[in-house]
Amino acid sequence: MALILGIESSCDETAVAVIDGSASTLDARIVAQHIASQDAAHRPYGGVVPEIAARAHAEVIAPMVAETLADAGLTLAGIDAIAATAGPGLIGGVMVGLVTGKALAMASGKPLLAINHLEGHALSPRLADPDLAYPYLLLLVSGGHCQILEVRGLGDYRRLATTIDDALGEAFDKTAKVLGLGYPGGPAVERLARAGNPQAVPLPRPLAGTAEPHFSFAGLKSAVLRAHESGKYAQADLAASFQQAAIDCVVDRTARALASLEGSAPPPTALVVAGGVAANAALRGALEQVAARAGLALVAPPVKLCTDNAAMIGWAGAERFAAGFRDGLDVAARPRWPLDANAAPARGAGVKA
Ligand code: KG4
Numbered sequence: 001m002a003l004i005l006g007i008e009s010s011c012d013e014t015a016v017a018v019i020d021g022s023a024s025t026l027d028a029r030i031v032a033q034h035i036a037s038q039d040a041a042h043r044p045y046g047g048v049v050p051e052i053a054a055r056a057h058a059e060v061i062a063p064m065v066a067e068t069l070a071d072a073g074l075t076l077a078g079i080d081a082i083a084a085t086a087g088p089g090l091i092g093g094v095m096v097g098l099v100t101g102k103a104l105a106m107a108s109g110k111p112l113l114a115i116n117h118l119e120g121h122a123l124s125p126r127l128a129d130p131d132l133a134y135p136y137l138l139l140l141v142s143g144g145h146c147q148i149l150e151v152r153g154l155g156d157y158r159r160l161a162t163t164i165d166d167a168l169g170e171a172f173d174k175t176a177k178v179l180g181l182g183y184p185g186g187p188a189v190e191r192l193a194r195a196g197n198p199q200a201v202p203l204p205r206p207l208a209g210t211a212e213p214h215f216s217f218a219g220l221k222s223a224v225l226r227a228h229e230s231g232k233y234a235q236a237d238l239a240a241s242f243q244q245a246a247i248d249c250v251v252d253r254t255a256r257a258l259a260s261l262e263g264s265a266p267p268p269t270a271l272v273v274a275g276g277v278a279a280n281a282a283l284r285g286a287l288e289q290v291a292a293r294a295g296l297a298l299v300a301p302p303v304k305l306c307t308d309n310a311a312m313i314g315w316a317g318a319e320r321f322a323a324g325f326r327d328g329l330d331v332a333a334r335p336r337w338p339l340d341a342n343a344a345p346a347r348g349a350g351v352k353a
């Protein structure tokens with residue numbers, strides 16, 4: 001038995017989970033979990049307000065730890081290690097969760113594991129699918145990140161592509177704002193797109209077909225704004241055409257990354273998609289075809305494990321605990337923390353971690 005308490009507070013979700021690292025099914029691995037969304041608090045501002053987020057985390061996190069332990073039928077004495085997100089993310093929120101984790105570790109004498117939030121997303125498919133083996137090609141698409149990584153092993157990540165401007169989820173959120181669909185926008189855009197014609201609005205596919213491996217969504221977002229302001233197009237057609245253009249970009253970039261791994265040894269065992277935008281059914285459908293063309297299966301965790309949660313942090317903690325990693329109580333909270341520290345910076349301003 002390796003029971004890990006996972007804590008996540010890097011953006012607008014406060015989450016706590018107890019993970020059993022030695023169990024062999026998803027249901028048995030997640031012993032208990034709680035998640036509190038701050039969507040309602042941020043909705044009036046059309047995006048996450050860091051100060052509001054940090055305060056909200058501080059209010060709910062301690063009672064949430066108590067509730068999650070109670071649900072698991074445990075006290076701290078029964079936990080083997082405490083895993084808390086230490087970055088990257090909104091620093092006020094990260095500090096709330098990390099300091100909570102440190103205090104619990106200090107009080108209980110149990111080891112602390114400082115988890116990279118992106119590693120949580122990157123390993124979440126292994127939590128969901130016990131058969132998923134390293135190495136795999138990971139498309140990580142969330143509100144803050146848009147990357148393609150070769151996941152070679154625990155702590156061994158090679159970044160093949162990143163965005164030179166906006167993340168994919170950010171593009172969905174900004175499109176939703178233009179269309180007046182509210183926050184968070186991804187699910188609303190996807191819903192409206194079902195009623196629209198994806199070919200109705202001519203939109204660009206930035207960087208598609210180029211030799212450069214990276215993503216860009218800023219030009220697409222501006223084109224949606226201009227098309228909307230022209231008054232020529234129905235809302236549903238704008239949503240559907242935006243979603244199609246964004247998916248075309250992702251498909252092109254992912255196929256390029258898969259092609260770049262041809263002949264690599266060992267070859268990837270699967271194409272994996274994770275992060276909040278992996279909840280998008282149209283994107284999943286398109287990626288299934290990309291994977292099939294490369295002779296691979298697409299692995300996508302259940303939607304609840306794609307958006308931010310503490311189960312994925314606890315799971316990354318379980319893998320690290322089993323591998324013998326431990327962090328000191330003086331470990332720093334990090335607003336930026338790239339998974340691949342050796343990746344060359346992508347061109348352009350506003351480069352994301
Ligand atoms: O992983 P996540 O919960 O938080 C971050 O770490 O960023 O991702 C949230 C992002 C938001 O931008 C949200 O609009 C997007 O994921 N998202 C979606 C869908 N569900 C969530 N985007 C497109 N289609 C969806 N169904």
Ligand code: ZN
Binds near residue numbers: 276308
């Ligand atoms: Zn995330």
